[in-house]
Amino acid sequence: MKWLELHIDTTHAGLEAVETMLSSLGIDGVVIDDETEFQEFLENNHQYWDYVDEELEKRMEGKSRVTFYLEADEAGFAKLGEVRIALAQLKHSRTDCGTLLMTLENLEDADWENNWKQYYRPMEIGERLLVVPQWETADPKGRIPLILDPGLTFGTGSHATTRLCLTALEQRIHGGERVLDLGCGSGILSIAALRLGAAHAFACDIDDKCLDVAYENAALNGIGPDTYTVRVGDILTNRALQAEIDGGYDVVLANIVADVIIALAPAVRGLLAPGGVFLCSGIIDDRAEEVAGKLRAAGLKLLESRESEGWFAYTCC
Template identity: 75%
Template sequence: MNWLELHIDTTHAGLDTVTAMLSALDIDGVIIDDETDFQDFLENNHQYWDYVDEDLEKAMAGKSRITFYLLANDTGYGKLGEVRVALQKLKESRDDCGTLLLSMENIQDADWETSWKKYYKPLEIGDRLLVIPQWETADPKGRVPLILDPGLTFGTGSHATTRLCLTALEKAVQGGERVLDLGCGSGILSIAALRLGAAEATAVDIDDKCLTVAYDNAALNGIGKDTYTVKVGNVLTDEAMRAQLGGGYQIVLANIVADVIIGLAPLVRSMLAPGGLFLCSGIIDTRAEEVADKLREAGLVIEETRSAEGWFAYTCHF
């Protein structure tokens, strides 16, 4: 089935006007790209990242664009004609909506629903793991296969921070451990721990999408809720959540960002069993020393440091 991907370039002030115009034409499923919202989002969520891709910032510079889709059939082209007429009227009546340039691309269902999948292939990590996207097939050749469908929200393990953490994890898991995965996303780390021989794992994320994605990925690997539990919450701010999680974990994982790891450092002792390990990753090189200092201030000993592509990971214990 063919679709028309349509873009209307406007201004920040014109976004509501153009969206209302489209809604009046029964076009409500729109995607809005806006530099102002993007910058506000960055400013108000510093704690969730240390690095924003420069290409992304450049792509968003000065952008206020509305994207929507119409079927490439007679009905869709008819609706497109209505949009053109409405845009012309808008140009004549408003001077704050920018160019109102309408551009169009023809795409296939598969192109916009699944094209991102071509970038993910089976990936060997460390000495024991083979991460296999659900839509691929691969011979594990003696490695432990970890099947993953991240959806569009979470990663597959190809990022350096996840690879660093998985490499540390396969060394840490000897068999029978209880594992806590903080900021679990797709569940890749905690599911990998279970595939490597851990006895049980609990995973937590602030994004409620993790419930579906992580449980689905666990099922792909033959792991059920008898050994795997996924929760939604903020461990840093929610004391009730921390109490619910309890302690006694032989391995605590946190592949997040520097600020969250710094916040977790004083809390980890209550989560770990005696002799347990805290594996943290997602630390950009410019903050690696700062994070290491905070971990030591909290009483943690860094026993191993890993780095790749400008990112750091630490294996720690008390």
Template identity: 75%
Template sequence: MKWLELHIDTNHSGLETVEALLSSLDIDGLVIDDEEEFQDFLENNRQYWDYVDEDLEKAMRGRSRVTFYLPADETGFAKMGEVRIALEALKQQRTDCGTLLMTLEDLEDADWENNWKQYYKPMEIGERLLVIPQWLQEDPKVKALLSQGRVPLILDPGLTFGTGSHATTRLCLTALERHIRGGERVLDLGCGSGILSIAALRLGAAEAAATDIDDKCLTVAYDNAALNGIGADTYTVLVGDVLSDETFRTRVGGGYQIVVANIVADVIKALAPMVQSFLAPGGLFLCSGIIDDRAEEVAAALTAAGLEILETRDAEGWFSYLCR
């Protein structure tokens, strides 16, 4: 089936008016892009990142846009005509809603469902791991690599939250590959998709626990674990904040041979004093997500917390530390 993707450009103050107009025409399921809300979101959640992609900021600059979809048939074109008439009337009534320009794109169902998949390919990481998008398991190249002894790590990239493509994730996966000997208990703080803890289990860890403050990660991580044949008998995902919730920290427990945190500098600095409470004697703490201009201050915080930095690695402007 074909669809019409329609965009109405407005401004921040006009968004509510345009939404109401479309709702009055029985058009719901809107997608809202708004620079002001985007900037507010960034400002109020700065503790969760040190870097925001410039292309994303550029794409949002000056944008207040409402996107909606109609079937590309007689009914849809008739409804589009209704919207045009209503927009013209609105332009006469209001001068504070921006351009109210409506633009159109044609889409096939397949565009929505499959086109994004072309951006994901199997990834060889380190000497052993092979990250495989779920739909490429039968790909001849994948089978050839697996026949050479690569360990498969199957993910559904559509679930986002970490796919192995980012330098910080690759740094962590490579370190896990080197230091998982078999039989370890692993803790993944800020697990996202679960890629690091699931990889640890695929590499031979006996059990893993994963935590995140975002409850959506609960489903995502368990779903990715299931793709790899990993069940709740060896894998536990918990939702909570180890930094602020002492009860939750107790629930997470300790005695882990490896603790990994691929987060951001500020969170790693805050974690540093409590890392020892999670680790077994002689255990390792692996952290990444540290942009280069903050690497020294994170290293200082780790050292001040009594951790010895054993390895420092970097890639594409990002750092990782392996500590004991």
């Protein structure tokens, strides 16, 4: 049996978050290498040591790494794709986890680049959309094709949170809408809105990689900068970005995480046009009631609630 040995580089503060993320995907057998714990061990047990192995100390310097193993088969590569997406979401939700660089051994990088792609297939979502990876071809059969290359950003359509948003979105786009996509990732939601008939979409993300990826995905779908604007920045703190975004949107999208949605909630009404809706997702089930309460406290009315695979999405006005 062949195995993949995978490493995720993080920080001491990020170790628990990475372990929790992997556990949520059914990966519990992990190995932790951490300089902080190593130094604490030495300090607390120095009476038992005649010397400290300098080579080992050097290897541990600056290290906070989680190692895990997957079988090198179809299921293993599919799980690896899930980890890749979850890591991208973790980068959005935490700023104290370091690079979150994932590397693997026992497989050439070029092989990984080819292998993970085979587990993204054309996907029917809702009543009108067909998400098609750039490297695939598909007969849309009357659906609207949404061509996507996720690159290194979050948003392929395969994650439950994205599917929930797309399903809600297609019911709210009838033609001519202005759309705001907060935390756009690959641009999948705002590009889908334009493919469904929205007139213009403004998208932003704190990750600068998303700028190129979102514009490239838009181009794959025949969408140009005349109808699609992408910016990098934090809407919660960046005054220039806030001024450029302004308001008057028929649909505001936020497929992020619970804490960011809670922080955004008080500003949502100022972003919406009369009759506009706020579609938010990325809410894990054990925080669903908390987020719903914060949205109501911010003066928003919950119109619809959707749930899939332990994730929730809300439609508010």
